[in-house]
Amino acid sequence: MQAYSLDLRQRVVRAYEQGQASIAAIAERFGVGPTFVKKMLRQHKETGDLAEHPHGGGRPASLSPKQRRLLQQKVRREQDISLSELQAYLQETAQVEVHVSTISRTLKTLDLPRKKKD
Numbered sequence: 001m002q003a004y005s006l007d008l009r010q011r012v013v014r015a016y017e018q019g020q021a022s023i024a025a026i027a028e029r030f031g032v033g034p035t036f037v038k039k040m041l042r043q044h045k046e047t048g049d050l051a052e053h054p055h056g057g058g059r060p061a062s063l064s065p066k067q068r069r070l071l072q073q074k075v076r077r078e079q080d081i082s083l084s085e086l087q088a089y090l091q092e093t094a095q096v097e098v099h100v101s102t103i104s105r106t107l108k109t110l111d112l113p114r115k116k117k118d
Contacts, residue, residue, distance in 0.1 A: 003052040004032065012037055013044050062102045067094045068110065071103065075112045 008030060015026050016037065023041075027034040044050055063071065067090065074089055075081060081089075083100040090096050090103070107113070 004036070006050060006052075008032075009040050009050040012040050013050060016041060062098050063090075063096065063106055067096055068106060070094055071106060072110050072112065075107065075110075079113055 012026060012030055012032065015021065015029070016023065020026070021029065023034050023037045027037045030037075040050060070093060071086060071090065074086065083103050086103050087098065087100050090098060
């Protein structure tokens with residue numbers, strides 16, 4: 001999801017500071033949620049800045065690019081392979097233990113077919 005523009009953030013805070021309406025009314029007027037309005041007011045009060053914060057980064061990928069390539073090559077060679085067989089293959093060839101749901105999500109991001117049953 002794209003962050004709201006700095007201009008919108010400033011207009012939301014300005015509207016509240018000018019006493020134009022309640023938080024709920026300002027949220028509705030600008031097409032944002034009341035939580036966003038509260039967050040902008042708190043951020044403005046604490047830092048004086050309304051710029052977006054950088055992304056926190058999230059959790060690192062469970063599979064390295066090399067392991068993803070192994071998975072991709074195996075699925076292209078054996079399109080009817082099951083997720084549990086892929087799990088065993090990764091354990092055997094790359095010495096990595098991952099859950100079948102991780103394999104399923106990886107196949108989806110690689111735009112590869114996923115067999116749902118063993």
